[in-house]
Amino acid sequence: MSRFLLHRLLQSLVVLFLMSFVIYWLMGLMPGDPIDLMISADPKITSEDAARLRALYGLDKPITERYLNWLGAAVGGDFGFSRLYAKPVPEALLPALANTVRLLGITLFLSLLIGLPAGMAAAIRPYSKTDYTINLLAFAGISLPAFWLALLLIIVFSVFLGVLPAGGVAALGGDGFWDQAKYLVLPVANLTIASVGGHTRYMRAAMIEALRQDYIRTARAKGAGPARVVLGHALRNALIPVVTIVSLDFGFLFSGALITETVFAYPGMGKLIFDAIMGNDYNLALVALLFVTLLILIGNLLADLAYAWLDPRISYR
Amino acid sequence: MSATPLLEIDGLSVSFGAGGREVKAVRGASLGIDKGETVALVGESGSGKSVTALSVLQLLPYPSAWHPQGSIRFAGEELMGAGEARLRDLRGDRIAMIFQEPLTSLNPLHSVERQISEVLLVHKLMGREKARRRTIELLHLVGLAEATERLHALPYEFSGGQQQRIMIAMALANEPDLLIADEPTTAVDVTIQAQLLKLLKDLQAELGMALLLITHDLGIVRRMSERVYVMNAGRIVEQGKVADIFATPRHPHTRRLLAAEPSGRPEPASRDAPEVMAASQLKVWFPVKKGILRRTVDHIKAVDGITLQLRRGHTLGVVGESGSGKSSLGRGLLRLERSQGAIVFNGRDIQGAGFKELRPLRKKMQMVFQDPFGSLSPRLSVGQIVEEGLLVHGLGGDSYQERRATIGRALEEVGLEPDMQSRYPHEFSGGQRQRVSIARALVLKPDFIVLDEPTSALDMSIQAQIVELLRELQRRHDLAYLFISHDLKVVRALAHEVLVMRGGLVVEQGPADEIFTCPKDPYTRALMDAAFEMKADETGVVSL
Numbered sequence: 001m002s003r004f005l006l007h008r009l010l011q012s013l014v015v016l017f018l019m020s021f022v023i024y025w026l027m028g029l030m031p032g033d034p035i036d037l038m039i040s041a042d043p044k045i046t047s048e049d050a051a052r053l054r055a056l057y058g059l060d061k062p063i064t065e066r067y068l069n070w071l072g073a074a075v076g077g078d079f080g081f082s083r084l085y086a087k088p089v090p091e092a093l094l095p096a097l098a099n100t101v102r103l104l105g106i107t108l109f110l111s112l113l114i115g116l117p118a119g120m121a122a123a124i125r126p127y128s129k130t131d132y133t134i135n136l137l138a139f140a141g142i143s144l145p146a147f148w149l150a151l152l153l154i155i156v157f158s159v160f161l162g163v164l165p166a167g168g169v170a171a172l173g174g175d176g177f178w179d180q181a182k183y184l185v186l187p188v189a190n191l192t193i194a195s196v197g198g199h200t201r202y203m204r205a206a207m208i209e210a211l212r213q214d215y216i217r218t219a220r221a222k223g224a225g226p227a228r229v230v231l232g233h234a235l236r237n238a239l240i241p242v243v244t245i246v247s248l249d250f251g252f253l254f255s256g257a258l259i260t261e262t263v264f265a266y267p268g269m270g271k272l273i274f275d276a277i278m279g280n281d282y283n284l285a286l287v288a289l290l291f292v293t294l295l296i297l298i299g300n301l302l303a304d305l306a307y308a309w310l311d312p313r314i315s316y317r
Numbered sequence: 318m319s320a321t322p323l324l325e326i327d328g329l330s331v332s333f334g335a336g337g338r339e340v341k342a343v344r345g346a347s348l349g350i351d352k353g354e355t356v357a358l359v360g361e362s363g364s365g366k367s368v369t370a371l372s373v374l375q376l377l378p379y380p381s382a383w384h385p386q387g388s389i390r391f392a393g394e395e396l397m398g399a400g401e402a403r404l405r406d407l408r409g410d411r412i413a414m415i416f417q418e419p420l421t422s423l424n425p426l427h428s429v430e431r432q433i434s435e436v437l438l439v440h441k442l443m444g445r446e447k448a449r450r451r452t453i454e455l456l457h458l459v460g461l462a463e464a465t466e467r468l469h470a471l472p473y474e475f476s477g478g479q480q481q482r483i484m485i486a487m488a489l490a491n492e493p494d495l496l497i498a499d500e501p502t503t504a505v506d507v508t509i510q511a512q513l514l515k516l517l518k519d520l521q522a523e524l525g526m527a528l529l530l531i532t533h534d535l536g537i538v539r540r541m542s543e544r545v546y547v548m549n550a551g552r553i554v555e556q557g558k559v560a561d562i563f564a565t566p567r568h569p570h571t572r573r574l575l576a577a578e579p580s581g582r583p584e585p586a587s588r589d590a591p592e593v594m595a596a597s598q599l600k601v602w603f604p605v606k607k608g609i610l611r612r613t614v615d616h617i618k619a620v621d622g623i624t625l626q627l628r629r630g631h632t633l634g635v636v637g638e639s640g641s642g643k644s645s646l647g648r649g650l651l652r653l654e655r656s657q658g659a660i661v662f663n664g665r666d667i668q669g670a671g672f673k674e675l676r677p678l679r680k681k682m683q684m685v686f687q688d689p690f691g692s693l694s695p696r697l698s699v700g701q702i703v704e705e706g707l708l709v710h711g712l713g714g715d716s717y718q719e720r721r722a723t724i725g726r727a728l729e730e731v732g733l734e735p736d737m738q739s740r741y742p743h744e745f746s747g748g749q750r751q752r753v754s755i756a757r758a759l760v761l762k763p764d765f766i767v768l769d770e771p772t773s774a775l776d777m778s779i780q781a782q783i784v785e786l787l788r789e790l791q792r793r794h795d796l797a798y799l800f801i802s803h804d805l806k807v808v809r810a811l812a813h814e815v816l817v818m819r820g821g822l823v824v825e826q827g828p829a830d831e832i833f834t835c836p837k838d839p840y841t842r843a844l845m846d847a848a849f850e851m852k853a854d855e856t857g858v859v860s861l
Contacts, residue, residue, distance in 0.1 A: 214416060214422040215421065215422055215423055215424040215425070217376055217416070217422070218414075218416065218422045218423065218424070218484075219424070219435075220374075220376055220408065221374055221408055221409060221413070221414040222408060222409035222439060222487065223405045223406065223408035223409035223410055223436070223439050223440055224405075224409075224435065225405060225439075228439070232435075233427075236426050237424070237425070237426060310426070311425075311426060312426060312471055313425060313426075313471060313473055
């Protein structure tokens with residue numbers, strides 16, 4: 001097991017290293033650079049000034065050389081300075097990360113809490129009234145556009161009823177639990193409605209497949225009741241494919257939800273990455289994207305460990 | 318029969334679906350079983366025998382399955398319309414069931430202990446310790462003594478025969494009055510089949526339970542049961558004492574079943590026909606890799622130095638149990654598996670020949686696989702399946718019409734209709750699909766065909782038809798077959814020479830007549846006892 005972990009960590013390092021180059025190179029391909037933005041902000045800069053600035057920041061060097069410089073510094077723990085936020089990259093990144101983890105962590109938890117039992121309920125009696133109702137709701141959730149739903153939630157709860165704030169993270173000076181929690185209600189509701197349908201459908205499909213197996217017939221032939229058949233025999237078998245889907249969500253947990261974050265003016269990772277790319281903030285975008293890559297790798301590793309826990313036939317050496 | 322039979326099924330009907338889509342699987346079947354009696358319910362696939370068996374415990378997929386009429390009484394109690402709670406009390410306690418596929422019938426994620434003790438927990442409300450002691454007792458009872466140390470092992474860690482023993486232990490945990498065994502030995506080798514049947518017979522005598530045995534194999538009926546019901550198209554067409562039915566079958570369907578066992582001998586073949594395929598010291602070794610660098614540390618020697626020779630018009634029967642390496646031998650000869658040692662095909666050493674050199678030869682050597690369901694792509698029509706080889710080799714004419722005609726002729730040769738080529742595999746039965754597989758091989762006009770257990774997944778009567786077809790095609794086209802099987806009964810009907818394999822090595826090799834009349838090796842004898850007499854080996858040459 002420890003050997004497997006070591007193996008996987010080495011693999012992850014290699015992937016991370018390759019991804020850092022790919023991302024660096026892709027950003028180099030983007031039109032414009034930070035100096036162009038400086039020029040547009042300050043018409044007095046001459047083209048000689050611009051050339052001097054490029055030389056100062058090293059932007060006139062070939063991309064591989066720039067990359068190696070960055071890599072050397074990054075390995076030493078220096079991730080550079082965020083131009084947009086005017087502070088070191090980690091300091092700019094961490095608050096957004098904390099906001100996103102809070103928002104999407106709660107969303108994923110709620111979505112699974114509702115979706116998995118709903119999917120099971122639908123699968124136990126496929127094509128029954130319960131099943132059709134659950135499917136209808138699931139498809140409605142999947143089909144509603146997130147931005148539209150977000151606007152609707154704001155109109156109803158913030159404009160008409162006035163019970164919840166329309167956006168932001170916390171009121172000035174308010175740091176009590178409710179002061180912070182009320183800012184999360186609408187974005188969490190919006191994202192949960194969008195993702196719960198998918199979880200329901202996956203769980204339903206996996207459960208129907210599990211309930212069709214021969215060992216379910218054996219369990220019934222033993223005299224096991226419906227609860228024992230579903231929870232004792234089918235559930236664990238059905239969860240194996242669902243784990244794959246949830247592990248993909250884990251990456252999404254940290255990359256943020258751009259549209260929802262934008263509509264609710266929620267300063268999370270999605271918005272941070274978007275702003276960093278649009279603002280040619282190379283240092284910030286690079287580290288943020290690499291960080292997301294790392295977390296997706298960790299998500300996959302956790303999925304593999306979850307497989308081994310669910311399915312004793314899988315053992316890692 | 319005594320006054321109140323243990324189980325009495327009266328005018329039972331089972332339908333699937335409703336209205337215009339209603340499929341009547343069982344139409345008014347009646348049968349009875351006395352205490353301690355063994356009764357066989359025999360019929361071909363689709364005859365409704367399994368559905369009848371599943372109706373007793375009402376394990377069918379209700380509500381899409383339903384009973385238009387009929388009554389099922391167990392010890393005088395009406396089960397039709399009995400509440401789910403009452404049925405649960407009976408299931409696994411008074412009436413137990415075992416199924417055809419032991420691996421899929423066991424929960425893959427639960428340990429052996431958990432699966433067996435579950436029956437005790439559900440019905441006897443036994444504590445964990447007590448249940449464990451009883452589980453160990455049961456494992457000993459079914460002959461899995463060493464399994465005591467493997468209580469925590471999972472189903473996949475056991476062989477097919479052991480898995481079925483675990484199923485039996487589970488079924489017998491509460492000493493039921495009736496055990497329903499639905500094709501319990503169809504998925505295992507003949508040697509294991511013989512052992513399992515003996516086990517069931519012994520346990521039945523010991524526990525005094527009644528046994529309802531569902532099978533398509535009349536050999537099993539003859540060995541195991543006192544009375545038999547013959548089922549066809551949802552109806553019981555004949556019933557009576559086994560001896561009477563075998564001596565004087567009255568219903569034409571019974572007569573057909575009796576005549577349907579693979580029989581006869583291969584057509585005599587010329588001893589100096591040209592050689593098609595020869596191998597000397599053929600080895601198929603699979604590397605075992607370990608560590609981060611995936612270094613080869615050992616080999617699994619699936620085929621370990623086999624020499625053989627096969628002439629035109631001859632069949633070489635390769636016999637052995639699962640895992641003996643017989644399939645690897647067939648695949649090795651066709652260069653579908655990496656091997657060492659000379660392989661001479663039509664006078665040319667093809668060992669080491671490259672992909673391009675091999676390609677034109679491929680049409681002359683073909684293969685037919687065991688599983689008629691898995692080996693045909695469900696997305697291609699039968700015509701496309703047969704056509705693919707023609708297209709690869711540029712045969713069968715240039716135009717679509719010409720190829721269609723060629724395909725039609727190939728289908729006709731295997732006993733199918735030419736216009737069936739626009740249909741898809743799921744529309745065919747197992748036997749018909751195996752005919753499609755044969756047509757696919759045949760359409761390329763091969764000299765040599767490897768037949769890898771082509772009859773094992775089929776009903777006895779269908780096996781006989783396929784054997785007949787293979788014999789006829791061999792005579793007509795002077796084909797050489799490598800016929801792989803674990804069942805000596807089928808091999809005897811087809812093979813001129815026999816090669817008995819075990820653990821990658823040859824146990825015995827020679828003309829079929831010699832081997833069948835006086836087998837020299839005890840292992841061959843054990844295989845023959847199992848195949849012809851269904852006698853379990855007691856000398857220990859066959860392992861569990």
